Amino acid sequence: MTDAPVVQTASGRVRGRWRGRSAAFLGIPFAQAPVGDLRFAAPVAPEPWKGVRDALEYAPTAQRGDKGITLIPEPSIPGDATLNVNVFTPAPGAADAKLPVLVWIHGGGFVAGSPASPWYDGRSFNRDGIVTVSISYRLGFDGFGHIAGAPSNRGVRDWLAALEWVQANIAAFGGDPTRVTIAGQSAGGGAVLTLLGMPKAQHLFRAAWALSPALADVSVERSRTLSAKLAHLAGVSPTVDGFGSVPEAEIEKLQDAAAAAPGRDPLAGVRSLIDEGLPWGPAIDGDLVAQPTLGSLESGVGADKPLVIGTTDDEFTMVLDDAKGKLRFLPVGPLLGRLLTDRDVRRAYLAANAAQRRKGTAAVLGRYATDAIFRSGVVRVADARGDAPTYAYRFAWPSPTRTWALHCLDVPFWFDCLGADGVAAVAGSDPPQRLAAAVHGSAVAFVRDGDPDWPAWARHPGITRIFGGPPQMPDVAADGYASVRALLVR
Known part of the structure; x- marks a missing residue:
């Protein structure tokens, strides 16, 4: 294994690097850079390239700037091409390996976070015969804010585009596209539940694991109100052109101000988070997210897929x-x-x-x-799924x-x-x-195998x-x- 591994993707060949018995391919684009006319657009497939593209370093992140000391080290990497995947595999180029696949969605309250964390390295899963992918997505207002004339839930569309990339390309990295498990923590866990309850995502994975899931399910009214407030703070019209004239860094500052709880009560922010949820994140748009996630799960969407929560x-x-x-x-x-x-x-x-x-x-x-x-949501989700295979921990x-x-x-x-x-x-x-x-x-x-090796909730409610x-x-x-x-x- 002295030669660098090279894999053919739908857009062109990529070169990774060996790390012992597995290989890493970092920063592979699943969509074009969301800048200019594409900033508030649905993700667009990457342009094909000729020759071999190096996939040796993490690519730019949607998270910008130094976030200081955080519980999970998630570095910000400058640059425009923020829509990318990182693939860790023990079998690059072995299309007949058909290994199970794990796709990881990072957290960060839907406004921060980075797939370039050393904690998200798939080395240990590779050791155990699992191909691992971490994905990026647009954050905050750029990813989830309401804009007249722009597609809704752009961050959600990024998740779908990344998962479509996995379906089209993961076999070349030794993975089986019919054995994909999605997983994530905090907002990433909320993303997992959102996708599990989304009819348009059902063909993209077979199982889900949600760690400390934080659902957004922002109402249409709140989404529009927050966006109008942000436009007022920025001094622009609430349109694609208006918001497009405001730099990302300025939007990031103003989105916090637009969502801040009024008054000086130190518990006001906690109370707002409990009563209203996260301000930026998947919104109930009547299209991708047709109804609140709990109601969707209760109606049976995703019931054929095992869930650990x-x-x-x-x-x-x-x-x-x-x-x-x-x-x-x-x-x-x-x-x-x-x-x-x-x-x-x-x-x-x-x-x-x-x-x-x-x-x-x-x-x-x-x-x-x-x-x-967080914790009451585990019971609500498990109960809502009824007889579907759900495992709580x-x-x-x-x-x-x-x-x-x-x-x-x-x-x-x-x-x-x-x-x-x-x-x-x-x-x-x-x-x-x-x-x-x-x-x-x-x-x-x-x-x-779709079973974490303890009894399912439906058979023993509360277990x-x-x-x-x-x-x-x-x-x-x-x-x-x-x-x-x-x-x-x-």
Whole structure:
């Protein structure tokens, strides 16, 4: 394996590089650069090229600038050609290998994130016989904002175009286009659920895994209001020409201002996120996203596809760590009442979370935000899918550096990349490889066979695989999300 691997794609040949027993092909375009007349257009197939194109470095990202220290290291790479895929494969050029395929969609609240993270390297999945692809998509307003005269949900169209690229090209990298599993975390997990509930995406994959999914499902009214507000802030008309005259960097600043919660109440942003959801993301446009995702799943869309869905135990509890000293002397009931106004529901929720309550007021408020935004959604999705094969899990191992089983902590265990840059910051200097073997092993089994090796929700409603729980906690709990059920009556 001394010669660099070369693979023929539909647009031309690409040259990757060997990394031991597998190869990486980075920055392959699945669409033309979304600039100029294509900035707010549906993705357009790339122009064919002659000769061999080097695919040795990550390509430009839709994320711009230095985002500072983030939980997942996701670098920004400058440039225009932001619509690309990265392919990691143990069998480049072996069209008869027909290996299962994993397609990863990054998170970042639909406004940030990058497929160039070292955590998303497919090396460990390659070791286990799985071809892995990470994809990019347009972010924020450029990807999801309402613009008169432009196609809706441009970021969603980017996902579809990338998945179509996989269907057309992955066999040349040793993959089987009939055995594609889509997966993603946070907003990427929300993307997975959006695609699972989208009739026009059903032919593009056979299974789905959603880690800590954050759905957007932005209403038509909210999408139009936010876009009109952004146009006003930019001083332009809310049209393709108007928004096209505003540089990306300026749009990025203004989209945050347009979506900001009014007032100085520090809990206003949390309450807005709980009540209204993410401001930029897939919108219910009556076309690609015809109805809210939960309703689509309930109607049976995607019911033939197995789904694994789960969260960490304390996704957002960390956000109140700096305030726990001030909050510890304040009664939790009235403070929680500012987020959860129904008194009966609030009492039932506090009773079901007595163990968290003993950790203090900040821990309860953070857990409630976690439950309202993430964990209650697991139960809603699993119940909505009825008899469809759905498997729930929890990641319960607490970070030795950040206290909680926090947002993003499970990702390096899922990818089995505990030695990657940035992992020690959230998982400590000696994260348990045994836990990575369990989480990653379940992912491999699911991508390969459509079964993660624990009972399905439909047969045992509430049943949940627990990864990394304390010794007294079973590996499989009969009702692993019982503590959020009080919220489901809302």
